[in-house]
Amino acid sequence: MFPELTGDESQLVQSPDNPIPWTYKFDWSTKQLQQGPDGRYLRTTTYAEYLEETAKKILNTRRFRYEVYSERYGVDFLYEVGRMPSGMSLAVIKTQAEEALEAHSEIERAEVVDIRFDGNRIVFGLEIEGTRGTTRTEVDAWQR
Template sequence: MFPQLNGQEAGLIQSPDSPIPWTYRFDWQTRQWKQGPDGRYVRTATYAEYLAETAKKILNTRRFRYAIYSERYGVDFLSEIGRVKTGLSLAVIRTQAEEALEAHSEIERAQVVDMKIENNRITFYLELLGSRGSTKTEVDAWQR
């Protein structure tokens, strides 16, 4: 009734020799992909850079906004940023941010160390533990 799997479990586990994941770098001021001197889009070079860039992309994307992302990608609080003091508590924002980050396959644990709110902007200070390393980063999220 059930299929038989033949093979070694060791073949399914990623080896430390496998290349680090990468993503394209984004310029958050101009809202454009960063380009190198040759015109090619710039990719992250280290695992810490990859984790930081991924966190920025997740925390600046509203859930269900883009059909290319799954329902687990992005956050819900972006539409509430202008009404934070009356409509949404900081504990809820912190929890949503940590859950959204931990839903990513490479991020094992995300902790919001501190948050700062100014106008329509929230700045997160994060500690991220990925499957291949960890990093500390700062992420600005704002209403678009």
């Protein structure tokens, strides 16, 4: 009546190749998770896309703001929102951004290759080396 299973337990163990990590995609203009045509929330599909979305989330999250994140998640320079750009040192912001990104378990090295003020925001040019690959991206943060 029931199907007979053949083989041993070794077939049930996950393969040594780890699956690609994923995160939900975020629409930064509406500040909402992106939804597909069927209403389900969209996930990242590639490792580079995962690294980019993770970097955007980290650099747009103020540390200690949300209890769901650990004390290592987010950045401190967002506490300075509203100050004039001349009052903020780009070197300090760059260091804080690199440290915040490297605190993530998937990111081995993060380098801010370009940082600039652009109107009411700060733009980071990033080179990120994850445990499974690298990517280059640009992240807008600090909507004042």
